[in-house]
Amino acid sequence: MKPLGILETCLYARDLEAAERFYTSLFELEVIARMPGRHVFFRCGRGVLLIFNPDKTEAETVLIDETAVPRHGARGAGHMAFAVPEAEFETWRGRLAAAGVAVEVEIVWPNGGRSLYLRDPAGNSVELATPRLWGLSEEPS
């Protein structure tokens, strides 16, 4: 018995408005929940990207039916990668350029997978990668 997959991926940012502008404008992610000052959540394929303000999630108690949601919160540059199809890789490069978002590094991996790395407004390392990098197919995931 294994999990079906990963449902929630989490990054941290203090400026949630900047994060929301970045992830909705550049990646067209849909906002599915928002608590100003605490978090903003996005749907992405069959999972969700959660962005939390660590000052809140580390210290504040949020109750659901009298149960406290576990605390967490990290400082420093986190990392995540979006899956993009090989056929759209160049179009993504163009979109980043048009948006004035610098590509920090581009890597062609030994197995033919490709990655573009950029930074979100909080300094997290965000990667656009072809699923081939991990031997995975390009079905929506």
Place this chain on the structure above:
Amino acid sequence: MKPLGILETCLYARDLEAAERFYTSLFELEVIARMPGRHVFFRCGRGVLLIFNPDKTEAETVLIDETAVPRHGARGAGHMAFAVPEAEFETWRGRLAAAGVAVEVEIVWPNGGRSLYLRDPAGNSVELATPRLWGLSEEPS
């Protein structure tokens, strides 16, 4: 144009051997890459879970074809969630108990989604959640 989904989800841990034991024994994740002291990577559904030692990824230069992989690294408790089917939820609870892993909190969300929260050996908040929590189906993702 949106990403297909999330390809890489990242947590941090200094004791990578403990992390590997935890994620392979409790969740049956397959190790797909390992650099002792720096990282261990697992396949999970159509994505991968990356666990890095932040002492290394923050400070060390790793070159791929003379290009330095971007640095990142966070301190503090991170968070992620595995998707598990509703039909297996009780079996997961039993597995955690059998493994001596404490359930920190259990939540039944207003929309009927269910979550079990535990801690990995590094203190990260790991959740087992039914996809209904985010209005998502139980197809492998």
